[in-house]
Amino acid sequence: METIAVYWEKSVKTYGFCVETGLCLIRAPLAIAEAGDAVRALADLSGGRMPFKLVLFNRCANGRSWLHLLLGAEWRADAFDFFKAFTNRNPGFSCQVEEPVEMLYFHGPHFGDRHGIAHQAARMLRQRGIRLLAMGCAGSCVHLILPKNSVKAACEALGGCFLVP
Amino acid sequence: MTSMVPGIAISGIKLSAEMTQITVMSPRDGGQLLRLMAEHRINVQFLSAGLLNEGMIGSYCIPATEHKKAVAIIMPHEALNRRLRWIHAVGAVTVFPHRSRLHLIGLILQEVGRAGLPLYSLATSLSTITFTTAFARIEDVVSTLCRHVALPDNHAPFHPEFRIDGRERA
Numbered sequence: 320m321e322t323i324a325v326y327w328e329k330s331v332k333t334y335g336f337c338v339e340t341g342l343c344l345i346r347a348p349l350a351i352a353e354a355g356d357a358v359r360a361l362a363d364l365s366g367g368r369m370p371f372k373l374v375l376f377n378r379c380a381n382g383r384s385w386l387h388l389l390l391g392a393e394w395r396a397d398a399f400d401f402f403k404a405f406t407n408r409n410p411g412f413s414c415q416v417e418e419p420v421e422m423l424y425f426h427g428p429h430f431g432d433r434h435g436i437a438h439q440a441a442r443m444l445r446q447r448g449i450r451l452l453a454m455g456c457a458g459s460c461v462h463l464i465l466p467k468n469s470v471k472a473a474c475e476a477l478g479g480c481f482l483v484p
Numbered sequence: 485m486t487s488m489v490p491g492i493a494i495s496g497i498k499l500s501a502e503m504t505q506i507t508v509m510s511p512r513d514g515g516q517l518l519r520l521m522a523e524h525r526i527n528v529q530f531l532s533a534g535l536l537n538e539g540m541i542g543s544y545c546i547p548a549t550e551h552k553k554a555v556a557i558i559m560p561h562e563a564l565n566r567r568l569r570w571i572h573a574v575g576a577v578t579v580f581p582h583r584s585r586l587h588l589i590g591l592i593l594q595e596v597g598r599a600g601l602p603l604y605s606l607a608t609s610l611s612t613i614t615f616t617t618a619f620a621r622i623e624d625v626v627s628t629l630c631r632h633v634a635l636p637d638n639h640a641p642f643h644p645e646f647r648i649d650g651r652e653r654a
Contacts, residue, residue, distance in 0.1 A: 354597075355595070355596075355597055356590070356594060358586055359591065362585070365586075370585070377507070441518055450535075456528065462608075
């Protein structure tokens with residue numbers, strides 16, 4: 320059965336922009352199972368209390384994989400110590416930590432089913448000269464990770480093409 | 485009786501239709517790819533990308549039904565096309581809710597990796613964890629996960645029951 324619905328909007332509607340600041344972004348070159356071991360060990364270390372803000376994992380064309388893990392600032396020291404110890408046990412491993420970073424995220428009606436939303440967001444940030452450290456679009460959510468002190472300008476930039484209630 | 489299996493409690497797993505994944509290694513290529521897809525009304529259904537000290541790594545998924553169209557669009561951009569890596573017949577597995585549990589992410593990466601199943605990319609959203617794998621192995625991935633998570637007996641079907649086709653009016 321086919322149902323036809325018409326949905327029209329002048330600007331892309333969102334349910335609002337959400338912002339988090341003072342976050343810690345960890346980038347680690349890890350194979351899949353290694354990344355799993357590291358993430359579970361990190362979770363165990365905190366007794367399962369360390370919540371993540373965003374996780375991205377990607378495999379490069381050269382076979383290497385990268386884990387991007389975004390945590391709240393309160394977990395920075397624990398995560399940093401963990402990855403330092405991990406580095407000591409695994410010569411050649413090099414983990415990158417960037418902090419503080421900021422996150423802007425939003426969702427809207429049928430975002431996962433519509434074209435051009437990620438492009439609009441990335442384009443508006445580029446036009447404002449705002450560096451995008453990481454981006455995740457899954458389901459109907461868009462997550463943008465930004466350098467410190469840039470989230471306010473990013474909200475203004477995105478406000479130019481997205482409707483905020 | 486999946487709920488009898490001890491494991492991390494989740495509410496459900498959803499599987500996507502077949503997709504094509506395009507892997508990008510520079511922010512410039514990522515921007516160009518997004519622009520081309522948007523200009524030709526191709527939905528990037530899943531995106532996971534992060535800067536590295538040298539370049540970036542990004543995974544962009546489009547519907548398999550748009551694959552030929554995307555190839556035709558990108559082909560004339562020879563330099564871009566040379567730098568892209570295409571993975572055909574990819575499927576997305578979405579596990580929900582994550583409740584910000586690192587353990588659940590670790591479990592997925594560990595078990596899929598240990599089973600020797602492909603995991604090309606992963607991104608979390610507000611409540612879900614979505615990762616891409618080979619479409620032909622998607623049932624193996626679900627079987628592997630179901631050995632380690634606890635699903636309710638009345639969980640929703642894994643496969644989508646309907647599909648949304650976005651078309652713009654002329």
